[in-house]
Amino acid sequence: NFANPSLPNELITDILERLHVKSLLRFKCVSKDWLSIISSPQFVNTHLTLSANDYFWHRLLLKLNHNFKHCFVSSIFDEAVIETFDLDFPIKNPDTSFDIMGSVNGLICLLIGLNRLVLWNPSTRKFKQLPDLMPKHTDDYNFNYGFEYDEVHDDYKVVGIFCTSTHGYVCVYSLKTNSWRRLGDMRGGLLYNGSAKLVHGKFHWATMHAGGWGVGSIDLVEERADGWGITSIDLVDEKCRKVLGVLGSELTILCNYDRTRDDMWVMKEYGVKESWIKLYTFRYPNVLKDYMISPPLCMSNEGEILHVVGSTFAIYNPVYRSFTSPKVTNIDGSVEAKLYIESLVCPISQNEPVTQH
Amino acid sequence: MASSTTGEKKILTLKGGDNEEFILEESLVLQSELLKNMVKEERVSSIPLPSIKSKTLVKIIEYLKKHAELTPSNKEEFKNFEKEFVNVVLEELLDITVAVNYLKINGLLEFCCQAVADRIKDKSVEAVRKIFRIESDFTPEEESEFRKETPEAFEGDLDDTTN
Numbered sequence: 001n002f003a004n005p006s007l008p009n010e011l012i013t014d015i016l017e018r019l020h021v022k023s024l025l026r027f028k029c030v031s032k033d034w035l036s037i038i039s040s041p042q043f044v045n046t047h048l049t050l051s052a053n054d055y056f057w058h059r060l061l062l063k064l065n066h067n068f069k070h071c072f073v074s075s076i077f078d079e080a081v082i083e084t085f086d087l088d089f090p091i092k093n094p095d096t097s098f099d100i101m102g103s104v105n106g107l108i109c110l111l112i113g114l115n116r117l118v119l120w121n122p123s124t125r126k127f128k129q130l131p132d133l134m135p136k137h138t139d140d141y142n143f144n145y146g147f148e149y150d151e152v153h154d155d156y157k158v159v160g161i162f163c164t165s166t167h168g169y170v171c172v173y174s175l176k177t178n179s180w181r182r183l184g185d186m187r188g189g190l191l192y193n194g195s196a197k198l199v200h201g202k203f204h205w206a207t208m209h210a211g212g213w214g215v216g217s218i219d220l221v222e223e224r225a226d227g228w229g230i231t232s233i234d235l236v237d238e239k240c241r242k243v244l245g246v247l248g249s250e251l252t253i254l255c256n257y258d259r260t261r262d263d264m265w266v267m268k269e270y271g272v273k274e275s276w277i278k279l280y281t282f283r284y285p286n287v288l289k290d291y292m293i294s295p296p297l298c299m300s301n302e303g304e305i306l307h308v309v310g311s312t313f314a315i316y317n318p319v320y321r322s323f324t325s326p327k328v329t330n331i332d333g334s335v336e337a338k339l340y341i342e343s344l345v346c347p348i349s350q351n352e353p354v355t356q357h
Numbered sequence: 358m359a360s361s362t363t364g365e366k367k368i369l370t371l372k373g374g375d376n377e378e379f380i381l382e383e384s385l386v387l388q389s390e391l392l393k394n395m396v397k398e399e400r401v402s403s404i405p406l407p408s409i410k411s412k413t414l415v416k417i418i419e420y421l422k423k424h425a426e427l428t429p430s431n432k433e434e435f436k437n438f439e440k441e442f443v444n445v446v447l448e449e450l451l452d453i454t455v456a457v458n459y460l461k462i463n464g465l466l467e468f469c470c471q472a473v474a475d476r477i478k479d480k481s482v483e484a485v486r487k488i489f490r491i492e493s494d495f496t497p498e499e500e501s502e503f504r505k506e507t508p509e510a511f512e513g514d515l516d517d518t519t520n
Binding site for chain 1: 451454455458466467470471473474475477478479481482485486489490491492493494495499500503504507509510511515
Protein backbone atom coordinates (compact mmCIF):
# COMPACT_ATOMS: atom_id res chain seq x y z
CA ASN A 1 0.00 0.00 0.00
CA PHE A 2 3.03 2.29 -0.28
CA ALA A 3 2.89 2.90 -3.99
CA ASN A 4 5.59 5.34 -5.02
CA PRO A 5 3.58 8.55 -4.75
CA SER A 6 3.32 10.38 -8.01
CA LEU A 7 5.58 13.39 -8.09
CA PRO A 8 3.96 16.83 -8.19
CA ASN A 9 4.76 18.82 -11.33
CA GLU A 10 6.73 21.45 -9.38
CA LEU A 11 9.05 18.71 -8.12
CA ILE A 12 9.45 17.25 -11.63
CA THR A 13 10.32 20.79 -12.74
CA ASP A 14 12.93 21.13 -9.97
CA ILE A 15 14.58 17.93 -11.17
CA LEU A 16 14.41 18.63 -14.90
CA GLU A 17 15.93 22.11 -14.50
CA ARG A 18 19.17 20.40 -13.52
CA LEU A 19 19.53 18.39 -16.72
CA HIS A 20 21.57 19.02 -19.83
CA VAL A 21 19.80 20.01 -23.05
CA LYS A 22 20.43 16.63 -24.64
CA SER A 23 18.52 14.82 -21.87
CA LEU A 24 15.72 17.41 -21.96
CA LEU A 25 15.23 17.06 -25.72
CA ARG A 26 14.89 13.32 -25.20
CA PHE A 27 12.56 13.61 -22.19
CA LYS A 28 10.16 15.86 -24.12
CA CYS A 29 8.58 12.68 -25.41
CA VAL A 30 8.11 11.04 -21.99
CA SER A 31 4.57 12.47 -21.78
CA LYS A 32 2.51 15.52 -22.72
CA ASP A 33 2.94 16.80 -19.15
CA TRP A 34 6.72 16.62 -19.41
CA LEU A 35 6.64 18.23 -22.86
CA SER A 36 4.66 21.16 -21.57
CA ILE A 37 6.99 21.60 -18.55
CA ILE A 38 10.15 21.53 -20.70
CA SER A 39 8.65 23.85 -23.35
CA SER A 40 7.34 26.53 -21.00
CA PRO A 41 9.12 29.94 -21.19
CA GLN A 42 9.42 29.94 -17.39
CA PHE A 43 11.32 26.63 -17.49
CA VAL A 44 13.57 27.80 -20.34
CA ASN A 45 14.46 30.90 -18.30
CA THR A 46 15.18 29.09 -15.04
CA HIS A 47 17.22 26.46 -16.87
CA LEU A 48 19.18 29.26 -18.55
CA THR A 49 19.87 31.03 -15.25
CA LEU A 50 21.10 27.81 -13.62
CA SER A 51 23.33 27.08 -16.64
CA ALA A 52 24.70 30.62 -16.85
CA ASN A 53 25.84 30.51 -13.22
CA ASP A 54 27.64 27.20 -13.48
CA TYR A 55 30.91 26.75 -15.33
CA PHE A 56 30.05 23.15 -15.91
CA TRP A 57 27.53 24.22 -18.57
CA HIS A 58 29.81 26.57 -20.46
CA ARG A 59 31.24 25.49 -23.75
CA LEU A 60 33.52 26.86 -26.36
CA LEU A 61 32.29 27.01 -29.93
CA LEU A 62 35.25 26.33 -32.22
CA LYS A 63 35.08 27.50 -35.81
CA LEU A 64 37.40 25.54 -38.07
CA ASN A 65 37.77 26.05 -41.80
CA HIS A 66 34.49 24.51 -42.86
CA ASN A 67 32.89 23.13 -39.74
CA PHE A 68 32.22 23.71 -36.07
CA LYS A 69 33.31 21.80 -33.00
CA HIS A 70 32.82 22.40 -29.32
CA CYS A 71 34.59 21.62 -26.08
CA PHE A 72 33.81 22.02 -22.40
CA VAL A 73 35.27 25.09 -20.73
CA SER A 74 35.75 23.16 -17.49
CA SER A 75 38.07 20.76 -19.32
CA ILE A 76 40.23 23.59 -20.66
CA PHE A 77 41.27 24.81 -17.23
CA ASP A 78 41.40 21.40 -15.57
CA GLU A 79 42.79 18.93 -18.06
CA ALA A 80 46.09 18.56 -19.87
CA VAL A 81 44.48 17.18 -23.04
CA ILE A 82 41.28 18.79 -24.26
CA GLU A 83 38.84 16.73 -26.24
CA THR A 84 36.75 18.45 -28.92
CA PHE A 85 33.42 17.24 -30.31
CA ASP A 86 31.72 17.67 -33.68
CA LEU A 87 28.85 20.11 -33.99
CA ASP A 88 26.41 20.09 -36.87
CA PHE A 89 26.38 23.36 -38.73
CA PRO A 90 22.95 24.50 -39.92
CA ILE A 91 23.92 25.52 -43.41
CA LYS A 92 26.25 23.27 -45.33
CA ASN A 93 28.08 25.05 -48.09
CA PRO A 94 31.85 24.79 -47.96
CA ASP A 95 32.24 27.64 -50.44
CA THR A 96 30.81 30.37 -48.25
CA SER A 97 32.66 32.03 -45.44
CA PHE A 98 31.06 32.35 -42.04
CA ASP A 99 31.89 34.40 -38.98
CA ILE A 100 30.76 34.33 -35.38
CA MET A 101 29.28 37.76 -34.61
CA GLY A 102 28.10 37.11 -31.07
CA SER A 103 26.88 34.66 -28.45
CA VAL A 104 24.29 35.23 -25.77
CA ASN A 105 22.03 32.96 -23.69
CA GLY A 106 23.02 29.97 -25.77
CA LEU A 107 22.26 31.65 -29.10
CA ILE A 108 25.00 32.28 -31.65
CA CYS A 109 24.78 34.96 -34.32
CA LEU A 110 26.54 33.86 -37.51
CA LEU A 111 27.34 35.89 -40.58
CA ILE A 112 27.29 33.70 -43.66
CA GLY A 113 28.99 35.16 -46.68
CA LEU A 114 28.65 38.95 -46.61
CA ASN A 115 24.93 39.45 -46.11
CA ARG A 116 23.23 36.48 -44.55
CA LEU A 117 22.76 36.51 -40.78
CA VAL A 118 21.58 33.48 -38.84
CA LEU A 119 20.67 32.95 -35.19
CA TRP A 120 21.59 29.47 -34.10
CA ASN A 121 21.28 27.47 -30.90
CA PRO A 122 23.99 24.80 -31.19
CA SER A 123 22.53 22.84 -28.25
CA THR A 124 19.07 22.39 -29.75
CA ARG A 125 20.19 22.86 -33.40
CA LYS A 126 17.33 25.27 -34.01
CA PHE A 127 18.20 28.19 -36.24
CA LYS A 128 16.62 31.12 -37.95
CA GLN A 129 17.71 33.23 -40.86
CA LEU A 130 17.28 36.97 -40.33
CA PRO A 131 15.47 39.05 -42.94
CA ASP A 132 17.74 40.92 -45.38
CA LEU A 133 18.86 44.39 -44.51
CA MET A 134 17.18 47.03 -46.66
CA PRO A 135 18.78 48.80 -48.37
CA LYS A 136 21.53 46.22 -48.87
CA HIS A 137 24.91 47.67 -48.11
CA THR A 138 27.32 47.75 -51.01
CA ASP A 139 30.98 47.00 -51.40
CA ASP A 140 32.18 50.50 -50.47
CA TYR A 141 30.87 50.01 -46.95
CA ASN A 142 32.79 48.10 -44.42
CA PHE A 143 30.65 46.64 -41.69
CA ASN A 144 30.53 45.10 -38.28
CA TYR A 145 27.82 43.32 -36.32
CA GLY A 146 27.05 42.72 -32.68
CA PHE A 147 24.48 40.49 -30.99
CA GLU A 148 22.99 40.84 -27.51
CA TYR A 149 19.99 40.40 -25.27
CA ASP A 150 18.07 43.52 -24.29
CA GLU A 151 16.84 42.72 -20.79
CA VAL A 152 14.63 45.81 -20.54
CA HIS A 153 12.59 44.84 -23.59
CA ASP A 154 13.14 41.07 -23.26
CA ASP A 155 14.37 41.04 -26.84
CA TYR A 156 17.38 39.78 -28.78
CA LYS A 157 19.02 42.44 -30.90
CA VAL A 158 21.59 42.50 -33.67
CA VAL A 159 23.31 45.78 -34.46
CA GLY A 160 24.88 46.40 -37.83
CA ILE A 161 27.41 49.21 -38.25
CA PHE A 162 28.16 50.32 -41.80
CA CYS A 163 30.85 52.80 -42.72
CA THR A 164 32.56 54.42 -45.67
CA SER A 165 35.57 56.67 -45.14
CA THR A 166 33.26 59.69 -44.95
CA HIS A 167 30.06 58.57 -43.31
CA GLY A 168 28.34 55.71 -41.59
CA TYR A 169 25.06 54.50 -40.12
CA VAL A 170 23.73 51.96 -37.66
CA CYS A 171 20.87 49.45 -38.04
CA VAL A 172 19.24 47.41 -35.29
CA TYR A 173 17.40 44.13 -35.74
CA SER A 174 14.84 43.03 -33.13
CA LEU A 175 13.92 39.36 -32.84
CA LYS A 176 10.52 40.33 -31.39
CA THR A 177 9.47 42.35 -34.42
CA ASN A 178 11.67 40.31 -36.77
CA SER A 179 12.68 43.49 -38.58
CA TRP A 180 15.55 45.95 -39.03
CA ARG A 181 15.40 49.62 -38.13
CA ARG A 182 17.86 52.21 -39.35
CA LEU A 183 19.17 54.60 -36.69
CA GLY A 184 20.82 57.96 -37.20
CA ASP A 185 23.97 58.50 -39.22
CA MET A 186 27.39 58.68 -37.68
CA ARG A 187 30.92 59.73 -38.50
CA GLY A 188 32.66 57.60 -41.12
CA GLY A 189 35.98 55.85 -40.82
CA LEU A 190 37.54 52.47 -41.00
CA LEU A 191 36.05 49.79 -38.79
CA TYR A 192 38.48 47.48 -37.12
CA ASN A 193 37.61 43.84 -37.46
CA GLY A 194 36.03 41.72 -34.75
CA SER A 195 32.37 41.90 -33.83
CA ALA A 196 30.87 44.73 -31.79
CA LYS A 197 31.23 44.08 -28.05
CA LEU A 198 28.67 44.65 -25.35
CA VAL A 199 29.66 46.19 -22.03
CA HIS A 200 27.48 48.27 -19.69
CA GLY A 201 24.45 47.92 -21.98
CA LYS A 202 26.31 49.40 -24.95
CA PHE A 203 27.82 47.93 -28.08
CA HIS A 204 31.37 49.04 -28.85
CA TRP A 205 33.51 48.90 -31.90
CA ALA A 206 36.94 50.25 -32.81
CA THR A 207 37.16 52.84 -35.59
CA MET A 208 39.89 54.69 -37.37
CA HIS A 209 39.31 58.05 -39.00
CA ALA A 210 41.20 61.21 -39.87
CA GLY A 211 41.46 62.33 -36.23
CA GLY A 212 43.01 59.07 -35.07
CA TRP A 213 41.38 55.99 -33.76
CA GLY A 214 38.66 55.55 -31.19
CA VAL A 215 35.83 53.49 -29.87
CA GLY A 216 32.28 54.07 -31.08
CA SER A 217 29.35 52.85 -29.07
CA ILE A 218 25.60 52.50 -29.25
CA ASP A 219 23.17 52.12 -26.38
CA LEU A 220 21.42 48.78 -26.77
CA VAL A 221 18.26 49.76 -24.88
CA GLU A 222 17.90 53.38 -25.94
CA GLU A 223 19.34 52.71 -29.39
CA ARG A 224 21.41 55.90 -29.19
CA ALA A 225 24.86 56.26 -30.78
CA ASP A 226 27.82 57.71 -28.91
CA GLY A 227 31.59 57.58 -29.12
CA TRP A 228 34.80 58.50 -27.46
CA GLY A 229 38.44 58.56 -28.42
CA ILE A 230 41.16 56.65 -26.67
CA THR A 231 44.23 58.64 -25.79
CA SER A 232 46.44 56.55 -23.58
CA ILE A 233 49.92 57.17 -25.01
CA ASP A 234 50.83 53.60 -25.90
CA LEU A 235 47.43 52.88 -27.32
CA VAL A 236 47.54 55.71 -29.84
CA ASP A 237 50.44 53.92 -31.48
CA GLU A 238 49.31 53.73 -35.08
CA LYS A 239 51.70 50.93 -35.92
CA CYS A 240 49.77 48.25 -34.10
CA ARG A 241 46.68 46.38 -35.20
CA LYS A 242 43.95 46.65 -32.59
CA VAL A 243 41.23 44.19 -31.71
CA LEU A 244 38.51 45.09 -29.26
CA GLY A 245 37.33 42.50 -26.76
CA VAL A 246 35.42 42.03 -23.52
CA LEU A 247 36.50 40.33 -20.32
CA GLY A 248 33.79 40.15 -17.67
CA SER A 249 32.44 43.70 -17.65
CA GLU A 250 35.60 45.38 -18.95
CA LEU A 251 36.57 46.42 -22.45
CA THR A 252 39.89 45.06 -23.65
CA ILE A 253 42.15 45.85 -26.60
CA LEU A 254 44.79 43.60 -28.05
CA CYS A 255 47.54 45.54 -29.81
CA ASN A 256 49.46 43.42 -32.28
CA TYR A 257 52.97 44.45 -33.32
CA ASP A 258 54.12 42.85 -36.58
CA ARG A 259 52.89 39.47 -35.44
CA THR A 260 55.71 39.24 -32.93
CA ARG A 261 53.80 40.20 -29.82
CA ASP A 262 50.37 41.27 -28.57
CA ASP A 263 49.82 43.63 -25.67
CA MET A 264 46.62 43.04 -23.75
CA TRP A 265 45.02 46.26 -22.42
CA VAL A 266 42.03 46.56 -20.12
CA MET A 267 39.83 49.60 -19.42
CA LYS A 268 39.52 49.29 -15.65
CA GLU A 269 36.96 52.06 -15.25
CA TYR A 270 34.30 52.15 -17.90
CA GLY A 271 34.45 55.26 -20.08
CA VAL A 272 37.54 56.65 -18.33
CA LYS A 273 40.28 56.97 -20.95
CA GLU A 274 43.03 57.24 -18.36
CA SER A 275 42.11 53.89 -16.83
CA TRP A 276 43.51 51.74 -19.65
CA ILE A 277 46.21 49.50 -18.23
CA LYS A 278 48.44 46.91 -19.87
CA LEU A 279 47.78 43.52 -18.29
CA TYR A 280 50.29 41.34 -20.10
CA THR A 281 52.18 40.65 -23.33
CA PHE A 282 51.90 37.56 -25.46
CA ARG A 283 55.04 36.79 -27.50
CA TYR A 284 54.48 34.54 -30.47
CA PRO A 285 56.61 31.38 -30.46
CA ASN A 286 57.95 30.32 -33.88
CA VAL A 287 55.27 27.67 -34.39
CA LEU A 288 52.52 30.27 -33.99
CA LYS A 289 54.11 33.00 -36.13
CA ASP A 290 51.40 32.71 -38.78
CA TYR A 291 48.50 33.15 -36.37
CA MET A 292 46.89 35.89 -34.34
CA ILE A 293 45.85 35.52 -30.74
CA SER A 294 42.10 35.95 -30.13
CA PRO A 295 40.60 38.51 -27.74
CA PRO A 296 40.08 37.03 -24.25
CA LEU A 297 37.34 34.38 -24.25
CA CYS A 298 36.73 33.97 -20.53
CA MET A 299 38.31 33.94 -17.09
CA SER A 300 38.47 30.92 -14.77
CA ASN A 301 37.57 31.09 -11.09
CA GLU A 302 41.30 31.31 -10.40
CA GLY A 303 41.69 34.35 -12.65
CA GLU A 304 43.31 32.54 -15.58
CA ILE A 305 42.46 34.17 -18.91
CA LEU A 306 41.76 32.08 -21.99
CA HIS A 307 42.72 32.93 -25.58
CA VAL A 308 42.77 30.83 -28.70
CA VAL A 309 45.72 31.06 -31.10
CA GLY A 310 46.15 28.89 -34.18
CA SER A 311 44.75 25.51 -33.23
CA THR A 312 45.65 25.68 -29.58
CA PHE A 313 44.76 27.65 -26.47
CA ALA A 314 46.87 30.19 -24.67
CA ILE A 315 45.98 30.44 -21.00
CA TYR A 316 47.44 33.35 -19.08
CA ASN A 317 48.12 32.62 -15.44
CA PRO A 318 48.19 35.85 -13.39
CA VAL A 319 50.09 34.22 -10.50
CA TYR A 320 53.00 32.90 -12.58
CA ARG A 321 52.58 35.68 -15.16
CA SER A 322 53.05 33.19 -17.93
CA PHE A 323 51.12 31.30 -20.59
CA THR A 324 50.36 27.60 -20.78
CA SER A 325 49.12 25.76 -23.80
CA PRO A 326 47.15 22.54 -23.28
CA LYS A 327 46.96 19.89 -25.97
CA VAL A 328 43.77 19.98 -28.03
CA THR A 329 42.58 16.94 -29.98
CA ASN A 330 41.20 16.89 -33.51
CA ILE A 331 41.56 20.49 -34.57
CA ASP A 332 43.96 22.17 -36.96
CA GLY A 333 44.46 25.37 -38.89
CA SER A 334 43.34 28.71 -37.58
CA VAL A 335 40.52 28.28 -35.09
CA GLU A 336 38.11 30.98 -33.97
CA ALA A 337 36.34 30.47 -30.67
CA LYS A 338 33.38 31.87 -28.79
CA LEU A 339 32.00 31.05 -25.36
CA TYR A 340 28.39 29.84 -25.21
CA ILE A 341 26.14 28.28 -22.63
CA GLU A 342 23.85 25.33 -23.03
CA SER A 343 20.27 26.53 -23.24
CA LEU A 344 16.82 25.79 -24.62
CA VAL A 345 16.35 29.37 -25.83
CA CYS A 346 14.72 29.19 -29.24
CA PRO A 347 15.56 31.70 -31.99
CA ILE A 348 12.21 31.03 -33.62
CA SER A 349 9.01 32.54 -32.24
CA GLN A 350 6.05 30.21 -31.86
CA ASN A 351 4.01 31.35 -34.84
CA GLU A 352 6.88 30.91 -37.25
CA PRO A 353 7.53 27.79 -39.28
CA VAL A 354 10.44 25.78 -37.90
CA THR A 355 13.60 25.61 -39.97
CA GLN A 356 15.77 22.71 -39.13
CA HIS A 357 18.11 20.37 -40.81
CA MET B 358 9.61 27.30 23.54
CA ALA B 359 6.30 26.52 25.17
CA SER B 360 6.86 24.06 27.99
CA SER B 361 10.57 24.18 28.45
CA THR B 362 11.53 26.59 31.19
CA THR B 363 14.10 24.41 32.89
CA GLY B 364 16.44 24.31 29.89
CA GLU B 365 15.18 20.84 29.13
CA LYS B 366 14.98 20.02 25.45
CA LYS B 367 11.50 19.77 24.01
CA ILE B 368 10.58 16.40 22.56
CA LEU B 369 8.40 15.69 19.56
CA THR B 370 6.96 12.50 18.11
CA LEU B 371 6.75 11.88 14.37
CA LYS B 372 4.48 9.07 13.24
CA GLY B 373 5.41 7.36 9.98
CA GLY B 374 2.99 5.84 7.47
CA ASP B 375 2.93 2.45 9.20
CA ASN B 376 2.36 4.02 12.63
CA GLU B 377 5.94 3.59 13.71
CA GLU B 378 6.85 6.40 16.11
CA PHE B 379 10.04 8.44 16.13
CA ILE B 380 10.87 10.52 19.14
CA LEU B 381 13.29 13.36 18.59
CA GLU B 382 14.24 16.81 19.80
CA GLU B 383 11.96 19.50 18.53
CA SER B 384 14.91 21.66 17.46
CA LEU B 385 15.78 19.04 14.82
CA VAL B 386 12.46 19.21 12.98
CA LEU B 387 12.66 23.01 12.73
CA GLN B 388 14.79 22.41 9.60
CA SER B 389 11.53 21.43 7.95
CA GLU B 390 9.43 24.49 7.05
CA LEU B 391 6.26 22.40 7.22
CA LEU B 392 6.92 20.94 10.67
CA LYS B 393 8.25 24.25 11.97
CA ASN B 394 4.94 25.91 11.17
CA MET B 395 2.98 23.08 12.75
CA VAL B 396 5.05 23.20 15.93
CA LYS B 397 5.03 26.99 16.22
CA GLU B 398 1.42 27.62 15.37
CA GLU B 399 -0.37 24.65 16.81
CA ARG B 400 2.05 23.63 19.56
CA VAL B 401 1.57 19.97 18.80
CA SER B 402 3.72 17.27 20.36
CA SER B 403 2.91 14.46 17.94
CA ILE B 404 2.73 14.78 14.18
CA PRO B 405 1.29 12.04 11.97
CA LEU B 406 2.94 11.77 8.55
CA PRO B 407 0.86 8.99 6.95
CA SER B 408 2.21 9.58 3.44
CA ILE B 409 5.84 8.95 4.43
CA LYS B 410 7.17 5.41 4.81
CA SER B 411 8.99 4.74 8.08
CA LYS B 412 12.05 3.64 6.13
CA THR B 413 12.12 7.05 4.43
CA LEU B 414 11.53 8.86 7.70
CA VAL B 415 14.48 7.04 9.28
CA LYS B 416 16.74 8.34 6.50
CA ILE B 417 15.45 11.89 6.79
CA ILE B 418 15.86 11.99 10.57
CA GLU B 419 19.40 10.69 10.10
CA TYR B 420 20.04 13.64 7.79
CA LEU B 421 18.49 16.17 10.17
CA LYS B 422 20.76 14.95 12.96
CA LYS B 423 23.90 15.09 10.81
CA HIS B 424 22.98 18.50 9.45
CA ALA B 425 22.41 19.87 12.95
CA GLU B 426 25.95 18.79 13.84
CA LEU B 427 27.48 20.48 10.82
CA THR B 428 30.34 22.83 11.69
CA PRO B 429 33.07 24.37 9.54
CA SER B 430 35.50 21.69 10.78
CA ASN B 431 33.45 18.64 9.74
CA LYS B 432 32.34 19.97 6.37
CA GLU B 433 34.25 17.27 4.48
CA GLU B 434 32.71 14.54 6.60
CA PHE B 435 29.24 15.99 5.97
CA LYS B 436 29.83 16.07 2.23
CA ASN B 437 30.75 12.38 2.31
CA PHE B 438 27.66 11.68 4.37
CA GLU B 439 25.52 13.50 1.79
CA LYS B 440 27.06 11.44 -1.00
CA GLU B 441 26.29 8.23 0.86
CA PHE B 442 22.83 9.50 1.76
CA VAL B 443 21.67 9.57 -1.87
CA ASN B 444 23.52 6.38 -2.75
CA VAL B 445 20.36 4.25 -2.55
CA VAL B 446 18.21 2.59 -5.21
CA LEU B 447 16.46 5.14 -7.38
CA GLU B 448 12.99 4.22 -6.13
CA GLU B 449 14.06 4.93 -2.56
CA LEU B 450 15.74 8.18 -3.62
CA LEU B 451 12.47 9.30 -5.21
CA ASP B 452 10.55 8.43 -2.03
CA ILE B 453 13.01 10.54 -0.04
CA THR B 454 12.82 13.41 -2.53
CA VAL B 455 9.01 13.44 -2.47
CA ALA B 456 9.00 13.40 1.35
CA VAL B 457 11.65 16.14 1.57
CA ASN B 458 9.60 18.23 -0.86
CA TYR B 459 6.49 17.70 1.27
CA LEU B 460 8.33 18.54 4.49
CA LYS B 461 10.00 21.53 2.81
CA ILE B 462 13.60 20.90 3.88
CA ASN B 463 15.09 23.30 1.37
CA GLY B 464 18.83 22.59 1.27
CA LEU B 465 18.24 18.85 1.19
CA LEU B 466 15.58 19.21 -1.50
CA GLU B 467 18.04 20.86 -3.89
CA PHE B 468 20.59 18.18 -3.17
CA CYS B 469 18.06 15.38 -3.77
CA CYS B 470 16.80 16.94 -7.03
CA GLN B 471 20.38 17.17 -8.29
CA ALA B 472 20.97 13.55 -7.29
CA VAL B 473 17.84 12.41 -9.16
CA ALA B 474 18.85 14.47 -12.21
CA ASP B 475 22.34 12.92 -12.17
CA ARG B 476 20.81 9.46 -12.00
CA ILE B 477 18.35 9.89 -14.87
CA LYS B 478 20.39 12.01 -17.28
CA ASP B 479 21.47 9.08 -19.47
CA LYS B 480 18.27 7.05 -19.13
CA SER B 481 16.14 6.05 -22.09
CA VAL B 482 12.61 7.45 -22.41
CA GLU B 483 11.16 4.04 -21.56
CA ALA B 484 13.25 3.77 -18.40
CA VAL B 485 12.17 7.26 -17.28
CA ARG B 486 8.52 6.35 -17.78
CA LYS B 487 8.95 3.25 -15.62
CA ILE B 488 10.84 5.16 -12.92
CA PHE B 489 8.23 7.91 -12.67
CA ARG B 490 5.28 5.56 -13.38
CA ILE B 491 4.14 7.54 -16.37
CA GLU B 492 2.00 6.13 -19.17
CA SER B 493 2.91 7.62 -22.52
CA ASP B 494 0.10 9.71 -23.98
CA PHE B 495 1.81 10.18 -27.33
CA THR B 496 0.98 8.10 -30.38
CA PRO B 497 3.88 6.14 -31.87
CA GLU B 498 3.79 8.59 -34.80
CA GLU B 499 4.13 11.59 -32.50
CA GLU B 500 6.94 9.87 -30.67
CA SER B 501 8.87 9.18 -33.85
CA GLU B 502 8.49 12.89 -34.71
CA PHE B 503 10.54 13.76 -31.60
CA ARG B 504 13.19 11.28 -32.65
CA LYS B 505 13.28 12.76 -36.14
CA GLU B 506 13.43 16.32 -34.90
CA THR B 507 16.41 15.83 -32.55
CA PRO B 508 18.01 12.49 -33.43
CA GLU B 509 21.20 13.32 -31.50
CA ALA B 510 19.20 13.38 -28.24
CA PHE B 511 18.43 9.69 -28.73
CA GLU B 512 21.94 8.65 -29.75
CA GLY B 513 24.66 7.14 -27.61
CA ASP B 514 24.53 4.55 -24.87
CA LEU B 515 21.20 5.10 -23.19
CA ASP B 516 20.53 3.36 -19.93
CA ASP B 517 17.40 1.18 -19.86
CA THR B 518 17.60 0.20 -16.20
CA THR B 519 15.36 1.70 -13.54
CA ASN B 520 17.72 1.68 -10.57
